Amino acid sequence: MSAxxxxxxxxxxxxxxxxxxxxxxxxxxxxxDAPNTSGNTPFGTVLREAISRxxxxxxxxxxxxxxxxxxxARTVPAAPRLSGAEPGGHPDFEPVPPDGRDRVxxxxxxxxxxxxxxxxxxxxxxxxxxxxxxxxxxxxRQFGVxxxxxxLVPLPGGDRWLMxxxxxxxxxxxxxxxxxxxxxxxxxxxxxxxxxxxxxxxxERSSRDGRLRARADGRWNRRITLTTPFELRGPAAGSPRxxxxxxxxxxxxxxxxxxxxxxxxxxxxxxxxxxNVHMAFAYAExxxxxxxxxxxxxxxxxxGASPRAWETYDTRFDLGREPNEAHRFGWIVEIDPLRPDSVxxxxxxxxxxxxxxxxxxxxxxxxxxxxMGDDERFEYLYKFVSDERMREGDDRRSRxxxxxxxxxxxxxxxRFTGDSPAxxxxxxxxxxxxxxxxxxxxxxxxxxNDRSFVPGMTGDDVYIFTRRAADLAGATPMDRPEDVQPxxxxxxxxxxxxxxxxxxxxxxxxxxxxxxxxxxxxGHILELCERGDDPAAERFVWRLMLxxxxxxxxxxxxxxxxxxxxxxxxxxxxxxxxxHDNLWIATDxxxxxxxxxxxxxxxxxxxxxxxxxxxxxxxxxxxCCGPVIGPDFVLVxxxxxGELPEADARDPASHWPDGGDSQPxxxxxxxxxxxxxxxxxxxx
Numbered sequence: 001m002s003a004x005x006x007x008x009x010x011x012x013x014x015x016x017x018x019x020x021x022x023x024x025x026x027x028x029x030x031x032x033d034a035p036n037t038s039g040n041t042p043f044g045t046v047l048r049e050a051i052s053r054x055x056x057x058x059x060x061x062x063x064x065x066x067x068x069x070x071x072x073a074r075t076v077p078a079a080p081r082l083s084g085a086e087p088g089g090h091p092d093f094e095p096v097p098p099d100g101r102d103r104v105x106x107x108x109x110x111x112x113x114x115x116x117x118x119x120x121x122x123x124x125x126x127x128x129x130x131x132x133x134x135x136x137x138x139x140x141r142q143f144g145v146x147x148x149x150x151x152l153v154p155l156p157g158g159d160r161w162l163m164x165x166x167x168x169x170x171x172x173x174x175x176x177x178x179x180x181x182x183x184x185x186x187x188x189x190x191x192x193x194x195x196x197x198x199x200x201x202x203x204e205r206s207s208r209d210g211r212l213r214a215r216a217d218g219r220w221n222r223r224i225t226l227t228t229p230f231e232l233r234g235p236a237a238g239s240p241r242x243x244x245x246x247x248x249x250x251x252x253x254x255x256x257x258x259x260x261x262x263x264x265x266x267x268x269x270x271x272x273x274x275x276n277v278h279m280a281f282a283y284a285e286x287x288x289x290x291x292x293x294x295x296x297x298x299x300x301x302x303x304g305a306s307p308r309a310w311e312t313y314d315t316r317f318d319l320g321r322e323p324n325e326a327h328r329f330g331w332i333v334e335i336d337p338l339r340p341d342s343v344x345x346x347x348x349x350x351x352x353x354x355x356x357x358x359x360x361x362x363x364x365x366x367x368x369x370x371x372m373g374d375d376e377r378f379e380y381l382y383k384f385v386s387d388e389r390m391r392e393g394d395d396r397r398s399r400x401x402x403x404x405x406x407x408x409x410x411x412x413x414x415r416f417t418g419d420s421p422a423x424x425x426x427x428x429x430x431x432x433x434x435x436x437x438x439x440x441x442x443x444x445x446x447x448x449n450d451r452s453f454v455p456g457m458t459g460d461d462v463y464i465f466t467r468r469a470a471d472l473a474g475a476t477p478m479d480r481p482e483d484v485q486p487x488x489x490x491x492x493x494x495x496x497x498x499x500x501x502x503x504x505x506x507x508x509x510x511x512x513x514x515x516x517x518x519x520x521x522x523g524h525i526l527e528l529c530e531r532g533d534d535p536a537a538e539r540f541v542w543r544l545m546l547x548x549x550x551x552x553x554x555x556x557x558x559x560x561x562x563x564x565x566x567x568x569x570x571x572x573x574x575x576x577x578x579x580h581d582n583l584w585i586a587t588d589x590x591x592x593x594x595x596x597x598x599x600x601x602x603x604x605x606x607x608x609x610x611x612x613x614x615x616x617x618x619x620x621x622x623x624c625c626g627p628v629i630g631p632d633f634v635l636v637x638x639x640x641x642g643e644l645p646e647a648d649a650r651d652p653a654s655h656w657p658d659g660g661d662s663q664p665x666x667x668x669x670x671x672x673x674x675x676x677x678x679x680x681x682x683x684x
Contacts (some may be wrong), residue, residue, distance in 0.1 A: 019645045021590065021623075023307070024171045026276040029376060032422070034508060035300045036378040047346075067369060081221055091601055091680050092584065095567045095613040098634045100594040102620045102654050104669060111617075111674050113211065114657045115163070115203065115635070117667030118145050121216040122199050126511070131663050132177070134284050135187065139194035140223055141199070145170050147637045147683065149262040149357060150626035151270045152203065155220075159205035162220055164270040165626070165668060166259035169279070170195050171640060172308065172663070176650040181307075189313050192225035196257045198272060200224075200337045212633060212670045222340050226255035229343060232328070234407050235449045236348035236463040241292070244322050253328040254316075260375065261357030261483050261574055261626065262435055264391065266368075266400035269336045272354030274346075282306040286320030295465045299354070305655035307505040324350065327464050332358045332372070334406065336399075347406045349449070350384045351466035358384075361486035361493075361535040366390050367533040368405050371493055373481030377500045378509060379467065380475040381414040381484060383443060385536045411462070412443035413475035416542065418513025427511040427518035429547050429555025437513050437557075440545035441528070444473045445538075479503060479515045481524065485575040487604075491535055493528040494545070494583060496572040508576070514542070522549035522556070522570040525585070546602070546612070548572060559602075559610025567614035569600050576661055578629040580680050581605045584615075586624040586636070591644065592673035597624040599636055616671060618662075619656040632678050634671040641666060 022029075093107035116122075119142050126141035144167030148598045152161040155570025170192040172179045179188055202217040215221075229251050232242060242250035244441040260275040261538050278301045286304040287293050296319070300423040305311070311318040316325045330357055331346040350358060353374040361369045366389030372382040386409040388606035418425065418439040424432035431437060445453045446469045454462055462469040479500035486493045497515065504510045504518030511518055516528065525546040531537040548570050549556040551563035558566050573588040578601075585600045600618040603609050616636065617626045621643040628635035642654025654664035673679070 001132070003416040012097075013368075013491070020058045021171075021640060021643050024173075024279075025169045026279070029276070029300055032300065032501060033447070034377045035298050035472065036467070037478055038211070038477075040471060040477055041107065044108070046272060046501060063265040070115070070222050076454055090576075091613075091615070096598075096615070097613075098568075098595045099617045100591070100596055100620060102656055104619060105617045106671055107615065109674055111673055112669045112671040115212060115668045116143050116199075116201055116214040117161055117657060117671050118143055118147075118195075118665040120214070122201055122221050124216045124218045125215065129554070129665075134176070134191050136194045137388050139191050140225055142223075144197060144223070144225075145175065145192075146639050147199070147351075147668060148260055148625045148639055149272065150356055150635050150637050150668055151262060151264045151627050152628050152630070152635070153264065153268050153270065154397045155202075155338075157335060159207075161203045161643040162336070163199075163203045163214070163251075163650045163668070164262075164337055165201070165637065166201045166262060166272050167198065168197050168258060168260055168639070169276070170308075171643060172642070173648045173662070174643065175513040180647070185311075186313050187311060188462075189308065192308070193255070193310075194223075195225075195680070196259070197223065197228065197255065198224040198259060198270075198335065200335075200340070206557050210676045211672070212508055214668075220337070220339070220340060224255050224256065224335065228255055229266045230254070230256065231298040231343050231345050233345050234350075234374065234463070235447070236350035236460050239348075239460040239464065240328050241324055241460060241464050242348075244316065244324050244328070246316065250324075255345075255350075256333050256344070256505040259333070260355065261658060263357055263359035265334075265360050265371075265402070266362060266486050268332050268338055268394070270401060271358045271370070272335070273352045273372070274330050274333060277326070277354075278302070280306060280308070280310055280329070281317050281319050281326050282309075282311040283318055287323045289323065291461070292323050292327075295468065297368065298465065299326075299330065313587060327352065330354065332370070332406070334403070336403065338399075345403075349407060349409055349411065350448075351462075351469075352383060352464050353379065353382075356482040356484070357485075359485050361491060363392055363534055363536040365536070367409075367536055370406065371484040371486055371495075373478075373484045373495060374467070375482050377480055377502055378477035379481060380470045381478060381495060382466075382470070383412050383414075383535075385410050385412070387449075391568040392642070402513065407594055408449050410448040411446045412538070413446055413467070413473055414441055416441045416476040416512070418640050421515055425511050425513050426676060427515050427516070428551075429517040429553070431547075431557055435560070438541070439513055439515050441476075441542055443472075443538045443540070444472065444475060446473055451582065475513060477509050479520050482573050483575045485577070486535060487577055491530070491533050491605075493530070493535075494575055495526040495528065496575055496585070497524050497526060498573055498588060499523045499573050503653060505627070514544070515634045516544070517546070518521050522547075523572050525572050525575075525583075542560060546572070546603075546610070558612060561608070561610030561659060566610070566612045567600060569612050569614075573623075574625055574627060575630045576627045578680055579631060582680070584627050584629050584634075585612075586627050587613050588625075591621055596620060597622065620654050621647070621664075622654070622656070622666075625651050632672060632676065632677065636671065637666070638669060639666050
């Protein structure tokens with residue numbers, strides 16, 4: 001198989017991941033009816049229908065729609081070379097071919113090593129990992145399971161960082177040889193609670209060989225789990241809908257879970273997104289309050305016992321007893337790794353939904369903007385604009401001020417308008433006559449602090465039932481919005497739309513210019529430029545940079561680049577940038593066609609814009625997550641290796657990273673050139 005081929009799969013139920021991943025990460029969400037039943041019509045369709053009516057009726061039909069298209073530019077400006085980027089500053093490597101074996105592959109001239117994996121000591125008093133004798137006490141001091149997002153926060157003095165990793169979910173059949181799904185033991189449940197959350201780990205560069213090393217450090221390292229105290233802050237903190245018998249004031253909650261992606265703030269804290277929190281709770285049918293019942297349905301909470309039976313050992317997970325406990329998860333979390341004794345925060349001003357993550361841009365006037373995606377079919381893109389302005393400097397007073405920036409501001413949802421006639425968006429993914437999927441858009445305000453802009457909803461309602469607020473506001477349903485990353489120098493925003501193989505099915509939205517394919521199995525990447533290059537602006541222009549999939553298919557688009565020269569890419573998930581004009585993309589295609597996920601790189605400007613190349617692949621059954629792109633290294637989270645349908649703890653499908661007959665362990669790897677040189681070299 002050539003480096004650019006990708007198997008085409010049959011269409012139907014979500015076919016990209018193993019049943020294990022679908023069951024234990026998201027509760028088979030892609031096999032269920034989409035929670036979004038709002039019937040929102042893509043705004044581009046509304047606009048085109050209004051234009052058609054105006055032609056028939058003789059005018060006036062566009063009067064209320066015109067402000068949404070009032071932009072100084074109708075298309076995204078041509079991508080310039082980034083300020084400070086070196087000419088020809090693209091990674092020079094031979095793309096690795098597709099691989100389905102149980103290994104990590106890197107290009108010739110590169111090498112990798114494991115920094116830390118599930119069960120390795122985080123705290124100095126942690127015992128060595130013992131797969132057959134796992135305990136809550138040990139796991140609470142060890143690296144958690146299924147690490148996803150990864151961040152590096154520099155420490156003073158150089159060549160030392162605090163690495164922050166999310167631990168998204170547990171796969172109990174692969175964790176415990178004696179796990180009983182019908183009646184899991186209390187030790188198994190509590191050990192899993194300790195495996196969730198986040199890890200903070202000291203990473204140092206060796207002065208001897210230049211390699212990175214993780215340290216079990218007593219000063220800086222930290223484990224945050226499902227029993228760690230958190231503070232609820234922002235406009236909804238203290239709301240009656242956040243109060244429980246254990247927290248009658250609604251301002252403190254135990255733990256974080258389902259932590260997917262995240263972001264690093266300019267003030268040196270880390271944001272983490274709580275995503276598939278619905279999995280933890282039982283007995284949604286016992287809730288009697290109508291708004292809460294609808295909110296639970298809108299978030300995919302199921303009836304009956306929970307899949308992991310957590311309610312057996314903690315009644316807060318029984319919605320019949322504690323219906324508000326569900327409202328205390330699904331937020332953006334902020335931790336300060338530079339202050340190991342600080343209390344982590346859940347930010348209610350950023351809304352509650354299935355957060356992939358949050359990433360920060362700073363507006364020209366100093367306000368900060370957080371971009372977010374809601375990772376489910378037909379959900380929305382969001383942003384938050386702070387009221388206060390960021391203070392420059394690393395002194396404690398400035399940092400403490402900046403750590404309050406996400407407490408007050410305006411929450412928005414995105415509405416997209418295409419600029420091509422409806423007949424040219426036929427669902428097959430072929431670009432319209434103007435050569436690009438592009439158009440304009442509006443950020444619709446949902447709430448500002450206590451003030452709601454959504455009729456019939458209070459401010460607390462908007463923050464706690466954010467999906468419903470975006471439904472009513474008319475946001476555009478998207479194809480699983482995951483990582484949303486503003487470029488640190490240009491300010492352009494890049495969003496990974498991973499897939500949606502239900503688009504165009506009966507009873508759900510059909511294709512539109514921002515989501516142009518029915519049965520979208522391969523996903524796409526959107527590029528957005530706000531008016532005046534101001535991230536706080538409410539108007540923007542956009543285009544699709546990549547429409548992913550088999551380059552041989554006419555329904556794929558690689559920014560106009562020659563598709564015979566690209567590596568096929570499917571299901572973009574996490575995004576990152578290097579110091580040059582390159583976007584790095586981690587994929588979540590789920591061992592499609594026997595091929596492994598990987599990390600890809602694509603130039604954002606110049607003559608090679610759109611030339612996607614495969615940089616590495618991860619082992620069988622694994623997902624490639626959380627890339628960190630340094631000047632001379634790449635960090636990658638290798639999540640859930642060996643998670644294939646036939647696997648269990650007695651018969652694992654992977655033995656990575658330890659080899660032999662070992663159990664698979666999720667881990668963070670560091671990739672570098674064998675000669676220790678810079679990651680990106682200037683071409684002659």
